[in-house]
Amino acid sequence: MFTLLVVTAVAVVRMRSLFAVAMLSGVFSLVSALLFVTLDAVDVAFTEAAVGAGISTVLVLGTLALTSRFEKPSTHSPILPLFVVIVTGAALIYGTLDMPNFGSADSPTQTHVAAAYLENSVEDIDLPNVVTAILASYRGYDTLGETAVVFAAGIGVLLLISGLHRRRKDENDEESGED
Amino acid sequence: MRHHLILRVVTKLLVGTIMLFAFYVQFHGDFSPGGGFQAGVIMAAAFIIYGIVFSLGTVQKVFPPWLVHKLIALGVLLYAGTGIVSMFLGYAYLDYGAFTPDHPSHGQHYGIFVVELGVGITVTGVMVAIYYAFAGRPPRMSDEEW
Numbered sequence: 334m335f336t337l338l339v340v341t342a343v344a345v346v347r348m349r350s351l352f353a354v355a356m357l358s359g360v361f362s363l364v365s366a367l368l369f370v371t372l373d374a375v376d377v378a379f380t381e382a383a384v385g386a387g388i389s390t391v392l393v394l395g396t397l398a399l400t401s402r403f404e405k406p407s408t409h410s411p412i413l414p415l416f417v418v419i420v421t422g423a424a425l426i427y428g429t430l431d432m433p434n435f436g437s438a439d440s441p442t443q444t445h446v447a448a449a450y451l452e453n454s455v456e457d458i459d460l461p462n463v464v465t466a467i468l469a470s471y472r473g474y475d476t477l478g479e480t481a482v483v484f485a486a487g488i489g490v491l492l493l494i495s496g497l498h499r500r501r502k503d504e505n506d507e508e509s510g511e512d
Numbered sequence: 513m514r515h516h517l518i519l520r521v522v523t524k525l526l527v528g529t530i531m532l533f534a535f536y537v538q539f540h541g542d543f544s545p546g547g548g549f550q551a552g553v554i555m556a557a558a559f560i561i562y563g564i565v566f567s568l569g570t571v572q573k574v575f576p577p578w579l580v581h582k583l584i585a586l587g588v589l590l591y592a593g594t595g596i597v598s599m600f601l602g603y604a605y606l607d608y609g610a611f612t613p614d615h616p617s618h619g620q621h622y623g624i625f626v627v628e629l630g631v632g633i634t635v636t637g638v639m640v641a642i643y644y645a646f647a648g649r650p651p652r653m654s655d656e657e658w
Contacts, residue, residue: 477595
């Protein structure tokens, strides 16, 4: 599964046709959703499949329709960006060396509040889906913040895009008025 | 997409099912995987498919932009309002035990239900609004160029 993910990522980088890239990023999201399912994170997989593979592909295609279909060949040398990427990647890999092994019992995720949530949620909230219990009740403030972020993002996009649209329309109206 | 007969028929069949599934994910999220975020996105996907296959004008007749914009704010208000109601009942902000003081876990159920509904409404609204914003601009490419 992970190999498939890497293959898709490499293909995305190598492609020139942006239409194929948009489709492959959808495939990438779908494969990562499957990866989440095998890791038993069904809620996350759900979101990834719906947002990553569904909506964002549609939005990217919508953007493509507004711009052009093929990537412009880059004009500057790739050495500096490559250097930055390699250094960042090396730093990230160095950072993972200190992380606990996958699924180890004494990692912070297992020993911190998660255990308390799992123990008490049956008594406190009595819902079979602990993810929902944690998301909406124990971590209610965080989810409120998340909703506010989604709200703000939506308002931002609306202001940017429809504002521009209106200005263009006004300009067109003026031009046609002058003619 | 006026000539894609199969797409149009299949879409008509599917849109209802997708919406039903969105409601299932929304209201059954307490018992199975899912919740407001996922349901909101699935619901928005139903409208977006409808918009792609038929036309932006058709979907905006069903779900007009002014309604979408109101829904974006309504969801957040529903969420924040739940917290304020629990404050008025003498509990902490967003303490859902306030709704049924003699049986706190029932109150939690109601609270989570309302809050997830708020999340779902906002996410649906934002996704559909972003789609409208993108699709509403005149495209520079004609259909044949794809």
